[in-house]
Amino acid sequence: MKDNIVIVGGGIAGMEAARQLLLLGYKPILVEKSDHLGGHVADWHCLFPDMTPAQQVVKDLTEQIKDANIFLETEVSFINKMKMGYNVMFSNGVNVICKAILLATGFDLFDASKKEEYGYGIYDQVMTNKDLEHWFNTGDDKRITGKDIKKIGFVHCVGSRDVKAGNQQCSKVCCITAIKQAMEMKERFPDAEVYCFYMDLRLFGKKYEDFYIKAQMESGVHFIRGRVSEVSENLQGQVIVKTEDTLSGKPAKITLDLLVLMAGIVCNREAVQTASMVQVPIDSDGFLKSRDNILNIIETDSKGVFLAGTATGAKTIPETAAEARAVALAIHNYLVSQQ
């Protein structure tokens, strides 16, 4: 089939692009390495700024792309460049010849245990943003369930803006996620004191500032400007957090019942491998390299290879979806120009 399009990655970017391509009359092939669509969003509970249920978003998208060829638990084994396109071999044995490939490979959540000083995987009461969303979804986490939680801390920028963690970039969504989760925790534990430890609050998106004000006014979240330097544990199994309250210019420590690490967004390591098969290099920020970062962020220097979503850097869901729509059009235009 001459108009075959392969979409690598079944997250928001891949799904939305597939949806648009279906509307344009194509029948894209979508491969997803995990057993479900929706990527990281499928693991989330509610989404800022309107607390939309994440499952609903994934469900809506999934329904609208059921006409596409979707391979779950499938990876790209290799890609060969041909004269007019690409020969893509999947791990399930299917072999496709296509003209356009969309890398919607998304991101990896930073492995919080790499910041050993924060004690993830060492201390009982330390969890990540993802663990907390999992608890929101299932109510099952021994760090919270059945525990008397009186003080909760959120550490911003874990694995973001940190050369020591190998990622200098801002992950863009953690500030607002931390505030969202802080408020959600406050709802569930009204008597608890909630602290956010931040370096800068980067609340740039639609209605984010409203969230911030709400967190201050309604939830009474305490914001402490200082990066957490290290965490230790006391005899009761609580965690003791050390930071500097830079606004008062004094080192500070606080005992918490639960510490949530806002693990940041780093490039998907497997995506790097797939991208190298089609000669898409890595940009200096560690994400896939676009043709340029102003007008051609969804295009690459390799003919017929397109990018969308967090493969090129941290993005919110609306930004990702917008890019996915744009990339569908770009692919369409490309295919028309090839005829």
Add this chain to the structure above:
Amino acid sequence: MMEFGFSISPSSTMNLDKVDFSLYERLCEIEPDAKKCMACGSCSATCTAGQWTGMSVRKVLLDIQRGKEAEAARLLKGCMLCGKCTMVCPRGINTRHLILSLCRIYGEDEK
């Protein structure tokens, strides 16, 4: 001159027009990374000496940037040079050498 029993109170305003940046500029010459600091406070929070001597790399750097050399010197005297701040700095600043450099350039003019 008369004695009035009171004198003009010094201003608490930092007059940035009159700040002497020479020490900071000299520091940046030998430690360009000094400019990288985003004042996150990791160094001060982790500082071994901090709880005993009040040392804080972040404050030292801020003081130097604001021309408050005497304050910075007071803090620097309490550094134990253990290097923990260098370990945690998210911007990868070699704070330990920065401290040594500062100690060296203090009073360089008098020589």
Add this chain to the structure above:
Amino acid sequence: MIDRFASGFDPFVIPFLIGMIFVLGYCIIGAIRLILQLDAEDKKKFFLSLITPKTIWKNIKDLFLNCLIHVKLWKRNKLLGYMHSSIAFGWFMLILLGHIECFVYMPHRVKLFYYPIFFNYFVAENEYTLRGAIFFFLMDFFLLVVLSGIVLAIIKRVRSRLFGMRRTTRPTLLDRVGLYSLWMIFPLRLLAESFTAHISGGSFLTIPMNMMFKAFLGDQMNMLPTWWAYSICLCIFMCVLPFTRYMHIPAEMLLIPFRNAGLTIKHARRGFAKAQVYSCPNCGVCIDACPMSIKKANIKDTTVYLNRNIRRRNEQRIEEISDKCLLCGKCTAVCQVGVDGPQMRIAQRSIRNYGLDQDYSGMDISAIKESVASEPSKDKVLYFAGCMTQLTPAISRAMESIFRKAGVDYAFMDKDGGLCCGRPILMAGRFDQARQLIHKNKEVIKASGAGTLVLSCPICYKIFREHYKLEGIRVMHHTEYMLELVRAGRLKLDGGAGSIVYHDPCELGRGCGIYEQPREVLRQTGELVEAEANRDMAICCGGSLGSLTLGFDKREDLTRNALHNLTVNDPDTIVTACPLCKSTFARYADKPVEDIAETVDKHTK
């Protein structure tokens, strides 16, 4: 044997005499100056060692083994070992045999010290010659040995890689003059002795050559010019020697007694330090050994260049080289003459001028003292995690767990933050400040009443061992302590850790000589595999506090190289015994990195 000349003299010995007097004078004056530069305590130590039979014997042994035989080099590289010992030992034997010959045959000439050197020119064989045949043979034999060394040296100069050296230093102009004159000495001696072999006698080398020369050169006109050339070459070599790398030959003869006397570097540029600088043969072995050398930009920051720049008094370069070094000590481990690179650098750092000095006199540490204070007890253990361990809480957690499992009565000295041990500031060359910290920490340790101090950081361990002088308290690194617990049966290991590679932290291995204790523990924990370079050849993780100037971004390649070395045998886990190594490796490793305490804790029955 009889004298050919009644005077026993020929003008051609004059160049040799000039060279010999110059070099002897220079070295004797130099040695006296260096000895005078020692402080009173060191002087006493040095002179005492010269009359103590034990050190006398050690000096002789070391001088023979190191200066002549180059045993250390033999161990490392047979070809290089042969090359060096053939020249050094061969030449020494030529001189020694020459003197013995002279003593046996011409005792009345012994006082002319050029005579044994040019013996073959001044004597003629007579009917008793056969008695000397063994000497003729030995002389020719050792000349051949030396010549074989020279041939190797020439090959090495052109193709150093054949000798396993990837990088070496570029000789200076004077070095070249010295080198070429040294090369020339022995072929010229061969020629000279060959030309006179029919008069003075010779053996398997000189006689056939003499006959060959006779066959196509005919007359004896060449005899005197070759002896002149030989003498001039000796003169050139000896005159340039003090200004070249060959100064290491006489300097090492002073360095060895200095070291055996137990001296340490007290001053950056004088006495013992100076002896080290001049003992450096500029061989460049330290270049390949240095972990920083994997980056081209760092090659000129190795110990050989430090010595070179100290000799040239290039202060700016001395500072750069001293501050960049990781102080891992590998250069010292491979060094033939034992130049102590880390100590030399710390000494250079100590003579800086600071406008601001740290001062902890006003510091109140009663809170820590109170937290650990208890009645003195031999069985009590005081655990000091150290600053770096605060950032790797898994280690202190594992140690506490181990203490509990083994039923140890312990106190955690810096659970709530402690003081720095003083080693980092010592490494920065600030000795007074380090002393203050040592003093403060000692107060706490004494107050604790513990009988054993256990440390999990090798950086702390080294300074506690070397500078704290804690009478009555055992200072142990946790690797040693765990071994003790295992041996006493207080810890039982299950051996299920899979394959483990052990990384020797610089401060623990080369710094304190602890190599086998952790290995013994790990053998019972899992299957121990070795890194390509291990024990005293281990490669620094790159995270060392020793380097003052090496920035974070400049260290990644070093760490990756060290990781590569560790993982050649594809272990499941990388185990180290230093919090700094652990966090440095963990940053780039694709295998789990653990401290030995974590591994042991996980695999205790």
Add this chain to the structure above:
Amino acid sequence: MIYQGKQKIWSDYQKEIPDNHWFYVRSCIRQSFFPASERYFMKICRDLLGKDIYETEHHTTCGGIAYHSDTIPQETAMTIVARQFALMKEAGYKNLVTSCITSFGNYTEILETWREFPELEARIRENLWKACRREFDKPEYLAHASDLVYKFRHEIASKAKYNLVDHMTGEPLRVVEHIGCHYSKMFPHKGVGGAEYPCVLSGMVDSWGGQVIDYPERRHCCGFGFRQYLVKANRGYSIANTHKKFESMEPYHPDMIITNCPGCPYFLDRWQYVISEMEGKTYGRNGYGIPVFTYEEVAGLVLGFDPWDLGLQLHQVAVEPLLEKMGIPYNPKTKYLGLNGKEIMKPGLPTVLKCC
């Protein structure tokens, strides 16, 4: 300075000032600091402009000083002020004009408070009735005396004998205007031109020929600050503020300062002496200070009244250099002669600040 920008703001803050029939309340301290100012204000209003202006000897302090120095609660101040309103009602006036800026601020604050909390006003009515059996009406208009002078500045200019110009060169004088904080910083819409760029004084300066200078600390407090000055331990803060203002205006070489508050001219004038003694520094030309005037004194000078009748001999900073610059004749011999030609004694001279 972009003049048009300020004009736009001034137009947003215009204030209705009644034309005639005023009930005038004097200041507690001005009569001793600048004794001729209030007298000449009345004189100008009555004789020159022919206005009806009434004052009564039953009038007391408004309580502002006590209120601002935390010695009485606001309710007390309110009752005092209610009594002044009762006096006005009894005299049959509806427009209140205050001489003092702090009174103006105090009256404004009280009226605004009553507007927000009518129950408080009712209680004060009760208090006043209990205390002295008086009843009051709130004034229809509240103005500060400088508002009136501002309103009639053009008329005064038309009758001027001298202008705020250097009579030798014709260059306008460089004038620093300083407005009391309580004039419009508390209630910006109550002052002409609002709080940021009030034009009540600059309007006078403009129409009388001077040039207002705009210096960085123009809006800064004179340093009086009640609590800061009244308590000696805090007095260093008071003078520090004055010092800051002078340091800021110094590069503009002002010829004079015009003010509309009781405290400001006093402190700007006397602190120049104290600063000269403390720091050895003077801010005028040739070792003199910068003369400081009330707006009434400036109006009086412009209209050609005798400087000594205007009470200028009571200033610490000598005014003679300015008089000479403006071309106003004066008799040095009569400087220290009182109303009846009686010697009022000559003050001692400062060590640093030059005086005549």
